[in-house]
Amino acid sequence: DTEVTQTPKHLVMGMTNKKSLKCEQHMGHRAMYWYKQKAKKPPELMFVYSYEKLSINESVPSRFSPECPNSSLLNLHLHALQPEDSALYLCASSRQAVTGTPTTQYFGPGTRLLVL
Amino acid sequence: AQTVTQSQPEMSVQEAETVTLSCTYDTSESDYYLFWYKQPPSRQMILVIRQEAYKQQNATENRFSVNFQKAAKSFSLKISDSQLGDAAMYFCAYRSGLEGGSNYKLTFGKGTLLTVNP
Numbered sequence: 001d002t003e004v005t006q007t008p009k010h011l012v013m014g015m016t017n018k019k020s021l022k023c024e025q026h027m028g029h030r031a032m033y034w035y036k037q038k039a040k041k042p043p044e045l046m047f048v049y050s051y052e053k054l055s056i057n058e059s060v061p062s063r064f065s066p067e068c069p070n071s072s073l074l075n076l077h078l079h080a081l082q083p084e085d086s087a088l089y090l091c092a093s094s095r096q097a098v099t100g101t102p103t104t105q106y107f108g109p110g111t112r113l114l115v116l
Numbered sequence: 117a118q119t120v121t122q123s124q125p126e127m128s129v130q131e132a133e134t135v136t137l138s139c140t141y142d143t144s145e146s147d148y149y150l151f152w153y154k155q156p157p158s159r160q161m162i163l164v165i166r167q168e169a170y171k172q173q174n175a176t177e178n179r180f181s182v183n184f185q186k187a188a189k190s191f192s193l194k195i196s197d198s199q200l201g202d203a204a205m206y207f208c209a210y211r212s213g214l215e216g217g218s219n220y221k222l223t224f225g226k227g228t229l230l231t232v233n234p
Contacts, residue, residue: 037159042225110160
């Protein structure tokens, strides 16, 4: 089983709204990732959590706030976003991340975000 | 820094035919992993195939196979007996085999959009 789930599938929000994206995996993976993907472009890494601790922040603006409540769950809190933040947000997980032998990343179906 | 190049922005193939997507990469490392991911219109990234650099044997997964040329730093994907469901954006990706640090990152190519004609 290599399933990563994400909710919601679609999200429309205004620039003053606060919303959250959710990602879940039950594969026992200890690393989870957030990516941002614009149309016809490859995914861009935003954050990496390794063993529930934030390991990597790829200089992402503070209006994006990640959270890893437990080893299976990853959230991305959104606040005061800009229209240019509209994109597909992908979550991924892998058995290990920044320690140990690198392992394959498995992606969720993504949340399509539109900021008005 | 590693780079991944996919020189074919778009490709097309007739149903049941064979198509090869090209990927080259640049690295000074000897231990690394290469991946092909498929992203259909539904936008979910799906792992197609993975190759460990230390393995000389080319990876295969059913109708998908790779031609891994380590010296030439080339990693092409062959799709045999193409099906309509193979239509997607295909991304080639590189990851270091070294532990820790920034070696967690997947470096993606820009992608090749594959169209399958009935």
